[in-house]
Amino acid sequence: MAAPWLWLLPLCTGIAAAAAPPPPPDAEVTFVLPAGRRECFYQSAPANASLEAEYQVIGGAGLDVDFSLESPSGRLLVSESRRSDGVHTVEPTEPGDYRLCFDNSFSTISEKLVFFELIFDSAQEEEEEEEEEEEEEGDAWVEAAEPEDTLDIKIEDIKESIETMRGRLERSIQMQALLRAFEARDRNLQESNLGRVTFWSAFNVGLLLLVAFLQVYTLKSLFEDRRPLRT
Amino acid sequence: LYFHSGEREEKCIIEDVPSDTLVIGNYKVQRWDIHKQDFLESAPGLGMFVTVTTPSAEILLSKLYGPQGTFSFTSYLPGEHIICLQSNSTRLVAFAGSKLRIHLDIRVGEHFLDESAVQAKDKVNEVNLRLEHIIEQIHHVSKEQNYEREREEKFRKTSEETNSNILWWAIVQTLILISVGIWQIKSLRDFFISKKLV
Numbered sequence: 458m459a460a461p462w463l464w465l466l467p468l469c470t471g472i473a474a475a476a477a478p479p480p481p482p483d484a485e486v487t488f489v490l491p492a493g494r495r496e497c498f499y500q501s502a503p504a505n506a507s508l509e510a511e512y513q514v515i516g517g518a519g520l521d522v523d524f525s526l527e528s529p530s531g532r533l534l535v536s537e538s539r540r541s542d543g544v545h546t547v548e549p550t551e552p553g554d555y556r557l558c559f560d561n562s563f564s565t566i567s568e569k570l571v572f573f574e575l576i577f578d579s580a581q582e583e584e585e586e587e588e589e590e591e592e593e594e595g596d597a598w599v600e601a602a603e604p605e606d607t608l609d610i611k612i613e614d615i616k617e618s619i620e621t622m623r624g625r626l627e628r629s630i631q632m633q634a635l636l637r638a639f640e641a642r643d644r645n646l647q648e649s650n651l652g653r654v655t656f657w658s659a660f661n662v663g664l665l666l667l668v669a670f671l672q673v674y675t676l677k678s679l680f681e682d683r684r685p686l687r688t
Numbered sequence: 689l690y691f692h693s694g695e696r697e698e699k700c701i702i703e704d705v706p707s708d709t710l711v712i713g714n715y716k717v718q719r720w721d722i723h724k725q726d727f728l729e730s731a732p733g734l735g736m737f738v739t740v741t742t743p744s745a746e747i748l749l750s751k752l753y754g755p756q757g758t759f760s761f762t763s764y765l766p767g768e769h770i771i772c773l774q775s776n777s778t779r780l781v782a783f784a785g786s787k788l789r790i791h792l793d794i795r796v797g798e799h800f801l802d803e804s805a806v807q808a809k810d811k812v813n814e815v816n817l818r819l820e821h822i823i824e825q826i827h828h829v830s831k832e833q834n835y836e837r838e839r840e841e842k843f844r845k846t847s848e849e850t851n852s853n854i855l856w857w858a859i860v861q862t863l864i865l866i867s868v869g870i871w872q873i874k875s876l877r878d879f880f881i882s883k884k885l886v
Contacts, residue, residue: 482793485702486689486701498689498691499689500689520735569834572792575689576732588800612811612815616816620818623821626822630828630832631831633829633832636836638845643843644843646842647847651846651853654853658853658860662861664866665865672872673875680880680883680885
């Protein structure tokens, strides 16, 4: 009598959780963009999610690149020219493939080292949690009756906390990746500074000495006795 | 995530990882079909060379995989590892319009969590698997933090070296300038005196 209904309740929570497809895994890519080239990356997105694209130029003279983001329907959402970093959020997303392009055509000799990150947030997660909370309040009297259902509900709780933790860890990992990109850029810049300082200082000293000797020699040679010796 | 590449082109991704870190890559490659004007769902006979280079320019992994595959390696040294993918297509480059679509997913420090396999298991095992995955992620975060600390120290050393280099070279240049100036004047004065012009 009451038993069939009890079985249905945990089943409903299970179905609600499985209905929404999991958001695609977050991607983080560092690559070399050769001079004068344009590289595009595509990422498929589910409907009604939020996509965050973050990029950073971490190496290469000038530290800048052109960036563009197109929606699956071909609409140009973002177009930036010669920027060294940027953050863009698209919410809600159309289902389909988004296209990110990095353009280094304006530079003929220097290649760029570019880092970018794509972060997905499923907007539906919050709605699901509310649904499950409502159903669990109604389950309070069920816990007293069926120990097997209690186990299911407790496991659902554990799974929820694990899912929250996983989401937060993913976010930490993304933040780490971003901070790492900042640090890599500054470190590359500083290492090239050191090289340049040493090289140009040595060059300067060499040039100084060369010019000094040249001056004295030229002056002395102006007063040289050119008259041939007469025998 | 996917991107396009020419048939014989090599595409590389750089991953900066700490030492003793597992890096797993999952890829799928599709070939463009001129007749259908679309990418073929599967490309039999097409293989990809996967090459992984360590920061010390050694080859860590160099294998030929099929059109779809998973590769993994564990880093011994901390630093920038370069993962390169190149198809083994022997067709001539002159074949215009041929390109490849490469789907790529790289995970650092953690295994892929196959949602369907996890959900197929019973409740307790599912929770087990999820917990193990989280523990892997936490370890990875902790390792990355340590690595970041090392690199920040290296960065600070480089900055301080640059700073002291600038100061040192400036002093040396000034001293050389003064001493060369004095030498020039003395040398010319002696010269003119010997030539009886002064």
